[in-house]
Amino acid sequence: MKKTGSQIIIECLKKEGVETLFNYPGGAVLPFFDELVDAPFHQILVRHEQAAVHAADGYARASGKAGVVVVTSGPGATNTVTGIATAYMDSIPIVILTGQIPTHLIGNDAFQEADIVGITRPCTKHNYLVKEIKDLSRILREAFYIARSGRPGPVLVDLPKDILVGSAEFKYPEKVSIRGYRPTLEGHPGQVQRAVHLILKSKKPVFYVGGGIISSNASRELFAFSDKLGIPVTMTLMGLGGFPGNHPLSLGMLGMHGTYQANMAVMESDLLIAVGARFDDRVTGKLESFAPQARVIHIDIDPTSISKNVKVDLPIVGDCKRTLSKMLSLIEKEDHQALREGLHKWHRQIESWKAIYDMHYQQEQIIKPQYVIEKMDELTGGEAIVTTEVGQNQMWAAQYYKFLKPRTFLTSGGLGTMGYGFPAALGAQVAFPNRLVIGISGDGSFQMNSQELATAVQYRLPVKVAILNNGFLGMVRQWQEFFYGKRYASSSLEGVSPDFVKLAEAYGAVGLRATKPEEVVPVLKKAFSIPEPVVIDFLIDPEENVYPMVPAGEPLNQMRLV
Amino acid sequence: MRHVITLLVENEFGVLARIASLFSGRGFNIECLSVAETLDPTVSTMTIITHGDDQIIEQVLKQLNKLIPVIKVVDLVDKDFVEREMVLVKVSATEKTREEILRITDIFRGKVIDVGARTYTIEVTGDEKKMDALLTLLKPLGIKELVRTGRVAMARGSKAITELT
Ligand SMILES: Cc1ncc(C[n+]2csc(CCOP(=O)(O)OP(=O)(O)O)c2C)c(N)n1
Numbered sequence: 171m172k173k174t175g176s177q178i179i180i181e182c183l184k185k186e187g188v189e190t191l192f193n194y195p196g197g198a199v200l201p202f203f204d205e206l207v208d209a210p211f212h213q214i215l216v217r218h219e220q221a222a223v224h225a226a227d228g229y230a231r232a233s234g235k236a237g238v239v240v241v242t243s244g245p246g247a248t249n250t251v252t253g254i255a256t257a258y259m260d261s262i263p264i265v266i267l268t269g270q271i272p273t274h275l276i277g278n279d280a281f282q283e284a285d286i287v288g289i290t291r292p293c294t295k296h297n298y299l300v301k302e303i304k305d306l307s308r309i310l311r312e313a314f315y316i317a318r319s320g321r322p323g324p325v326l327v328d329l330p331k332d333i334l335v336g337s338a339e340f341k342y343p344e345k346v347s348i349r350g351y352r353p354t355l356e357g358h359p360g361q362v363q364r365a366v367h368l369i370l371k372s373k374k375p376v377f378y379v380g381g382g383i384i385s386s387n388a389s390r391e392l393f394a395f396s397d398k399l400g401i402p403v404t405m406t407l408m409g410l411g412g413f414p415g416n417h418p419l420s421l422g423m424l425g426m427h428g429t430y431q432a433n434m435a436v437m438e439s440d441l442l443i444a445v446g447a448r449f450d451d452r453v454t455g456k457l458e459s460f461a462p463q464a465r466v467i468h469i470d471i472d473p474t475s476i477s478k479n480v481k482v483d484l485p486i487v488g489d490c491k492r493t494l495s496k497m498l499s500l501i502e503k504e505d506h507q508a509l510r511e512g513l514h515k516w517h518r519q520i521e522s523w524k525a526i527y528d529m530h531y532q533q534e535q536i537i538k539p540q541y542v543i544e545k546m547d548e549l550t551g552g553e554a555i556v557t558t559e560v561g562q563n564q565m566w567a568a569q570y571y572k573f574l575k576p577r578t579f580l581t582s583g584g585l586g587t588m589g590y591g592f593p594a595a596l597g598a599q600v601a602f603p604n605r606l607v608i609g610i611s612g613d614g615s616f617q618m619n620s621q622e623l624a625t626a627v628q629y630r631l632p633v634k635v636a637i638l639n640n641g642f643l644g645m646v647r648q649w650q651e652f653f654y655g656k657r658y659a660s661s662s663l664e665g666v667s668p669d670f671v672k673l674a675e676a677y678g679a680v681g682l683r684a685t686k687p688e689e690v691v692p693v694l695k696k697a698f699s700i701p702e703p704v705v706i707d708f709l710i711d712p713e714e715n716v717y718p719m720v721p722a723g724e725p726l727n728q729m730r731l732v
Numbered sequence: 733m734r735h736v737i738t739l740l741v742e743n744e745f746g747v748l749a750r751i752a753s754l755f756s757g758r759g760f761n762i763e764c765l766s767v768a769e770t771l772d773p774t775v776s777t778m779t780i781i782t783h784g785d786d787q788i789i790e791q792v793l794k795q796l797n798k799l800i801p802v803i804k805v806v807d808l809v810d811k812d813f814v815e816r817e818m819v820l821v822k823v824s825a826t827e828k829t830r831e832e833i834l835r836i837t838d839i840f841r842g843k844v845i846d847v848g849a850r851t852y853t854i855e856v857t858g859d860e861k862k863m864d865a866l867l868t869l870l871k872p873l874g875i876k877e878l879v880r881t882g883r884v885a886m887a888r889g890s891k892a893i894t895e896l897t
Pocket of ligand 1: 559560561562563564586587588589611612613614615616638640642643644645646
């Protein structure tokens with residue numbers, strides 16, 4: 171049957187199981203929006219295209235489904251770039267549909283023309299310009315397949331207006347076949363076997379797990395593995411929630427703001443089992459002295475992640491979930507009693523590090539941010555979906571909220587995008603209307619996408635934004651305090667931010683404030699009981715710092731503790 | 733170390749840009765790159781010459797493989813292979829040097845393909861060493877212009893790139 175390009179897109183989206191679109195209209199893409207009027211999708215009109223992508227990203231991270239964004243050409247498309255780069259760095263499946271001027275005008279500097287395929291080439295997993303309508307359904311099929319499979323990532327499809335209004339015979343391509351794209355899912359059996367032997371021989375093994383644990387849904391396998399043998403687990407920022415944060419074998423996060431025991435364990439380990447992690451510089455500190463005693467097993471679906479920064483002794487390219495479960499089944503056939511018993515000494519050493527320094531702070535007259543997060547954790551039992559902005563708020567959230575389950579901690583790890591957390595929270599809330607979604611925020615970051623309060627109110631998305639208001643671009647101030655002689659260049663927001671309570675109210679949301687420690691719990695309780703979007707302004711200690719801290723480029727065991 | 737990499741890629745617009753931006757974005761160097769269609773018009777072949785230590789080359793190969801339109805990547809350096817390039821050189825030709833130019837051209841099995849009032853344009857094909865030697869000899873005579881196709885390469889033996897591992 172003949173259909174217009176716009177109708178073909180709608181049919182393809184239905185076939186892909188898409189339920190929700192995050193969108194923003196404009197001239198070039200209007201034919202498609204016109205068709206959307208009768209389409210069966212839940213549509214969220216955001217207030218800025220960057221937020222559309224972050225929201226789709228939050229939706230994707232929370233639900234495991236691909237997020238979908240529709241925007242117009244030119245400025246609509248360019249506004250998505252930060253969102254796309256954020257998703258790309260963190261391997262999040264999103265499909266971005268951008269309107270484009272008609273094909274015959276492309277290259278003419280036409281009104282609202284931008285070469286968005288060129289612009290996003292380095293920050294998408296792949297992208298397409300649809301030049302002929304006959305290719306449209308194949309391209310959309312491929313776009314979703316590429317976004318979701320292998321190491322996931324954003325895929326952009328640029329849709330010239332004449333393609334949207336043109337017509338063609340519609341036939342949905344059931345099969346995808348891309349000869350240049352065949353992700354390896356099964357780890358090499360020989361390598362897997364060798365890995366098992368390395369593990370059985372190890373004395374001080376550590377699992378170092380990243381976002382790959384979450385995106386491959388491998389938490390259950392990881393838990394079984396670690397629990398069976400008693401192997402401690404440290405997580406990257408992206409891996410939090412991949413292993414229960416309250417489990418005795420959890421070392422917490424490692425890296426620049428990692429826990430003492432996690433960083434020490436990595437430095438002393440004789441076998442590092444890296445799973446779905448990529449040895450980012452914020453994790454490794456000084457590369458040459460990272461895990462000096464350890465042999466390294468690295469399981470990752472993306473071959474380019476392996477041996478990129480750290481030389482790996484035993485690479486396994488494959489899906490984390492499948493590889494872990496294969497390894498575990500092999501281990502179960504072997505005698506692992508000796509390993510298990512041998513690990514007691516290792517556990518004791520880790521305990522002793524915990525005794526030297528455990529995460530702590532002093533709650534004084536003024537609200538400490540750590541206290542706010544800790545109370546949130548207690549009140550929610552670690553069950554909320556938590557998003558963060560970037561900076562100190564992000565690190566405190568990572569350190570003091572004990573994430574128990576995967577897909578409950580949504581944060582911009584790779585790109586570190588301020589402005590991510592609030593729209594991402596909206597996206598997560600769209601995916602899970604009945605769950606508690608908390609957006610931990612900073613007074614700086616919140617202002618990067620606070621316009622989305624309108625979206626929250628319009629769709630009655632009851633997210634709770636908790637601004638840890640220190641009157642500073644806090645993480646910048648911390649670096650200036652430590653490394654730039656306390657010269658606070660352009661990092662103070664004191665007295666120049668809006669009244670966040672009134673701001674919330676102006677949009678029709680609820681605004682609350684806590685200024686004293688004893689108000690924290692009542693305000694949190696109140697916020698959690700209101701079925702509407704709430705912004706809470708926590709006036710916190712302006713000069714609180716994030717500890718421990720490994721200064722950039724130093725070895726992981728060089729932690730500043732106070 | 734110098735590496736000669738051949739690729740099979742989808743013959744579609746934007747592929748060259750993807751490969752070029754991969755190299756520039758990641759700070760890999762490209763000494764030379766050539767592209768052309770294969771017998772199958774949906775596929776192009778590329779020859780890329782690059783330098784780097786083992787770790788960098790490993791990344792180059794993996795990153796190339798990761799690009800969706802890249803069908804196959806082979807580093808020829810650990811194989812036996814042939815490499816060719818064609819150059820066109822416009823050399824100043826005077827009474828005194830004409831003979832010399834013709835002789836050099838002959839030795840290198842080149843051809844004079846154009847004769848001007850004061851120039852010869854010659855065409856020579858060969859590998860990198862041969863081209864270097866040719867240019868060393870011609871330079872003192874006065875090279876006015878030089879155009880090189882960039883190198884193309886192919887593994888020796890009966891296997892095609894599609895069959896190589
Ligand atoms: C878009 C963007 N611009 C700049 C930065 C650099 N940066 C990192 S943390 C930070 C300060 C964040 O301040 P705030 O949101 O108030 O959070 P806090 O650190 O105080 O918790 C800045 C400016 C960034 N990460 N993202």
